[in-house]
Amino acid sequence: MSTIQPVRGTHDLIGEEQRRHAHVVGTAREIAGFYGFDEWSTPIFEDTRVFSRSLGDTSDVVSKEMYSFSDRDGESLTLRPEGTAAVCRALVTNALTQSLPQKVFYAGPMFRHERPQKGRYRQFHQIGAELIGAAEPLADAEAIALGHAVLKALGIADYVTLELNTLGDTQSRTAWRQALVDYFSAHKGTLSEDSLARLEKNPLRILDSKDAADRALVADAPMMAEFLTPEARAFWDELRQKLDMFGIAYTINPSIVRGLDYYNHTTFEFVTNRLGSQGTVLAGGRYDGLVKQMGGPDIPAIGWAAGVERLAMLLEDVAPAPRSVVIVPVGSPDEAAVCQILQALRAQGIRTEIGYKGSLRKRMERAGKQNASHVLFLGEEELVRGVFRVKVMESGEEREVSRDALCSEARSIFAS
């Protein structure tokens, strides 16, 4: 019988990989707390409309890349492809539109039916932050500062750069978009095939093209800055001031446009060159139109998300596997005494294990293999005297410790 393989694009997190993930999520959670963000957990599947509405039904993302299925009642459900839409849904459902702003942190699995690549899986994990209900540039700066702080705490801020752009308000954006369409339409002959399609579907994305000829064209394309309304310009200026005040460095990259129409004003990406073509590590923007688009009131918001897999790959120092104190009986010590000491150590917060079988030699071998910090010998003879031998595995050094000491001050005994 053949073994069953994991579903394409899914993988198991075990050992060091699990520790890397846990470290990313734990760190982000802690830093988000410093910024006053509370964690929300929303379901990993939703009514399909939560996502189709936020993304727009025409987007081929919806038809091609979502994990959608009918449940037994014929209702269309979707494994969440991202966090923002679900958070907006939860905001409305829980009537939190009445108590703004809401500062939300989330972490968990997401699902997209894509061709897997490095750091890009079908079930993957994201952390994210949403600051909902604040229209001021200070909010954008705070959200970005949080993202930066997370990367810094993970020790990867040094080789990640913040790229920043503005899409302006609706009016600015509409005018710019039209100018881009006009410009690129006049150069249809030199546009790549992909970009010709983008010209119809999403002209802004031509700015992101990797095609050499496209990039040459893009260099002379109309710039957003020329189309900013006075209000949008003021917002953009203030955002950069605030980032300066927060001490966060950035470079302006006019080609960061994000994919979807509900974005406005701020867009940003933290980018690294260490992950091949999948260089974006944490990205977000302002999405003032989204909550309304999902059937809620007109509420401004800004947020970002980051892929845990990619962050985990970038970590340089990984937490070592935890080490145990291993109890090794010698001879045939009283079993009740053995169990009692096991529990006494665990009750004091010491990671304590006991092997289940084997000769003394075998048990020592296993203790070594599992990288035990100490071995606690429970010798038949010593037990009678109320005494145990503790061996420090690294040095091999041994000493005698009384049962009373073990039961009351185990932490200091095993501190070294």
Next chain:
RNA sequence: GCGGACGUAGCUCAGCUGGUAGAGCGCCGGUUUGUGGUACCGGUGGUCGCGGGUUCGAGCCCCGUCGUUCGCCCCA
């Protein structure tokens, strides 16, 4: 969804112009149940990703398929 590369033991790999699988490491056991890492001895290990085809004969050649990987598309 599209294109390139790759799939031999748990891992890293070898396997000649086609003649029906090998090493190292690991794993398990042993060197008297009072001491691990070293050493020695022994053992477990593979439908060569899967299915078809060519052939007297396929790990090797051909086709398909699944998976991995690099890139494209997309990126919420």
